[in-house]
Each structure stands twice: as C-alpha cells, then as structure tokens.
Amino acid sequence: MSPSPRDATPPDHPRAASPRCAESPDRARSAADATDATGAAPVEVSQASVVLGSSLILDGVDLQVGPGESVALLGANGSGKSTLVKTVLGLVPLVGGTVRLLGTPVRRRRDVAWDRVGYVPQRVTASSGVPATALEVVRSGLLGPTRPWADRGRRAAQRAMEALDAVGLADRAGDHVQVLSGGQAQRVLIARALVRSPELLILDEPLAGIDRASRESLAAILADLRSRGLTLVTVLHEMGELAEVVERAVVLADGRVVMDVPAHRVLPAHHDHSRHAELGHDTAEDCEHQHLHGPTGPAQHRAPALSADPVRQEPR
Numbered sequence: 001m002s003p004s005p006r007d008a009t010p011p012d013h014p015r016a017a018s019p020r021c022a023e024s025p026d027r028a029r030s031a032a033d034a035t036d037a038t039g040a041a042p043v044e045v046s047q048a049s050v051v052l053g054s055s056l057i058l059d060g061v062d063l064q065v066g067p068g069e070s071v072a073l074l075g076a077n078g079s080g081k082s083t084l085v086k087t088v089l090g091l092v093p094l095v096g097g098t099v100r101l102l103g104t105p106v107r108r109r110r111d112v113a114w115d116r117v118g119y120v121p122q123r124v125t126a127s128s129g130v131p132a133t134a135l136e137v138v139r140s141g142l143l144g145p146t147r148p149w150a151d152r153g154r155r156a157a158q159r160a161m162e163a164l165d166a167v168g169l170a171d172r173a174g175d176h177v178q179v180l181s182g183g184q185a186q187r188v189l190i191a192r193a194l195v196r197s198p199e200l201l202i203l204d205e206p207l208a209g210i211d212r213a214s215r216e217s218l219a220a221i222l223a224d225l226r227s228r229g230l231t232l233v234t235v236l237h238e239m240g241e242l243a244e245v246v247e248r249a250v251v252l253a254d255g256r257v258v259m260d261v262p263a264h265r266v267l268p269a270h271h272d273h274s275r276h277a278e279l280g281h282d283t284a285e286d287c288e289h290q291h292l293h294g295p296t297g298p299a300q301h302r303a304p305a306l307s308a309d310p311v312r313q314e315p316r
C-alpha cells in the first residue's frame with residue numbers, strides 16, 4: 001500500500017494526563033478471557049487482509065474482542081477503521097486471514113447470528129433516503145433477509161418504541177428524521193441497532209458532526225448499554241466524551257494495528273511536560289513517549305501522532 005500523509009491529530013483522553021502515563025503497561029484482556037460461555041469471542045479477526053481497488057487497505061490485522069468489552073478503533077483518516085468494521089460485518093471480502101463473528105466465520109453469512117449484532121453506520125451514509133419517521137427508521141432495524149415483514153404489527157411497534165425510549169426519543173417517534181438534529185438522528189440510528197436487543201454493538205464514528213451536549217448524551221447511552229453487558233466496538237477519531245466508556249484502544253495506521261492498549265494510555269492531544277512532577281514522573285524520561293522527541297524536547301508540545309508511534313501491540 002502506498003503510504004498516505006498522516007493526520008497528526010492524536011486521540012484525546014483526559015485520563016491520559018494522569019500519573020498512569022509512565023506506569024508499566026497494563027495488560028489488555030487476555031485471549032483466554034475473551035470468550036463467552038460457548039467459547040466464542042464476539043469478534044475474532046485473525047491476520048485479516050483486504051484489497052480495495054488496487055490497494056492493500058488492511059494488512060494482516062488481528063483483533064479479538066471479548067464479551068462485555070468496550071473497544072475503540074482509533075487512527076488517522078484513511079487508516080482503515082471503517083474498512084475493518086465492514087470486514088468484521090462481512091461486507092468486504094478478505095484476501096487473507098479469517099473473521100469470526102460470535103463464533104461463526106462471516107464468510108458463512110447465512111449462519112451468523114445477525115439478531116445478536118447491532119451496527120450503527122456513519123451517519124452520512126444513513127441519513128439519505130426516503131422520508132421516514134423516527135419510529136419507521138427504528139422499526140426497519142427488525143427487517144432481515146428471512147424476516148421481510150418483521151417491522152409490521154403491534155409487537156414490532158412496541159419494540160421500536162422501547163428502543164426509542166432507551167435513547168430518550170420516545171416523544172419524537174412520529175417526527176420525520178429529516179427534522180431531527182444531528183445528535184437526535186444519531187440516537188435514532190442507535191435505537192435502530194438496539195431494536196433487536198443485540199449483544200454486540202458496532203458503531204462507526206458516532207460522535208462525528210454532533211455538538212457537545214449530544215456527544216455527552218450519546219456517551220451516557222453507551223455507558224448504560226455497557227453496564228448492561230453489551231460488547232461495544234466503536235470507531236472514533238478521538239476518545240472525547242467516550243473516554244469513560246472505552247476500556248481498550250486499538251489504533252490503526254496504514255491498515256495495520258500499531259497499538260492495542262488499555263484506553264487510559266492513549267495520550268491527550270496536547271502533552272505538558274511542565275507537569276511531570278505533578279504527574280508523578282521522576283524525570284521527563286519516564287514519560288513513555290519521550291523517545292519521540294528526546295528528553296530535551298519542548299516543555300509543551302502536541303503529542304505525537306499515533307500513526308507515527310512505534311508498534312506497541314501488548315501481550316493480550
């Protein structure tokens with residue numbers, strides 16, 4: 001794959017400015033823990049490679065997500081996050097490796113338990129289409145290849161109302177989605193993904209293009225889902241309001257996993273070396289990213305782009 005210019009904006013995480021910046025690496029969940037009672041991890045990606053057009057877009061990606069885990073997929077524009085999500089969902093073909101969803105290879109599409117999977121696409125792709133009310137959009141989440149009429153009837157309407165209620169929009173059920181704000185539209189899409197009561201929820205950039213209040217509202221919804229045991233895989237450009245909801249950060253660059261670390265270890269957008277004493281570092285050298293600029297680097301600087309960071313795939 002030809003290298004592309006990297007976006008220098010690193011993920012943001014408030015807790016990354018804590019003394020934990022320099023402590024020994026925590027271990028992400030071990031592979032042995034990453035299974036449910038049936039022995040199947042919700043997501044198992046092994047050495048996945050994807051070619052789109054003539055470019056290698058994913059290059060030997062490994063990702064295992066255990067039941068109840070909340071994992072963020074981070075990385076610069078074009079690093080392959082959305083492609084990885086689509087690969088997990090079996091929407092793009094593999095040229096190498098394997099992907100299992102809830103224990104079933106996604107290439108056996110008809111055998112996958114899609115009822116147990118919710119997907120919230122990037123809003124730009126979902127907002128187009130015919131005019132529909134919030135309730136109709138959510139009801140459409142009940143449809144499937146083997147359930148062409150599943151969105152009809154009183155029970156379907158009740159389930160859709162429950163899902164809208166879960167995202168705080170029951171009172172907007174009859175409104176056309178076109179008149180909803182960006183944040184409300186995003187919550188409708190989450191309700192559509194929740195209507196089948198999935199165990200695994202995959203969200204692609206849910207915070208994109210919405211204001212702070214809406215982002216906070218979404219973070220509260222996802223925190224609640226997480227507390228109820230849902231497995232969450234969330235594509236993010238930066239942690240932002242979801243910092244408290246995410247426990248593990250997987251960072252992609254050029255179609256490869258370059259970091260797989262506990263979320264609190266993702267650096268904030270700006271790193272202030274004048275605070276080393278306050279943060280509990282003995283010296284600036286204790287800071288884990290000092291190697292990128294040396295101990296004599298500027299006192300305050302933009303944290304290094306994650307895509308430029310050395311590979312740090314920790315033992316899992």
Ligand SMILES: Nc1ncnc2c1ncn2[C@@H]1O[C@H](COP(=O)(O)OP(=O)(O)OP(=O)(O)O)[C@@H](O)[C@H]1O
Pocket residue numbers: 052053054055057075076077078079080081082083084237
């Ligand atoms: N259908 C396609 N054909 C060719 N190239 C593609 C196709 N879809 C995506 N790509 C390329 O694959 C690379 C990864 O795209 P992807 O959307 O997965 O990145 P991303 O990390 O999600 O980016 P962003 O943060 O901008 O959404 C990009 O260079 C993109 O142009």
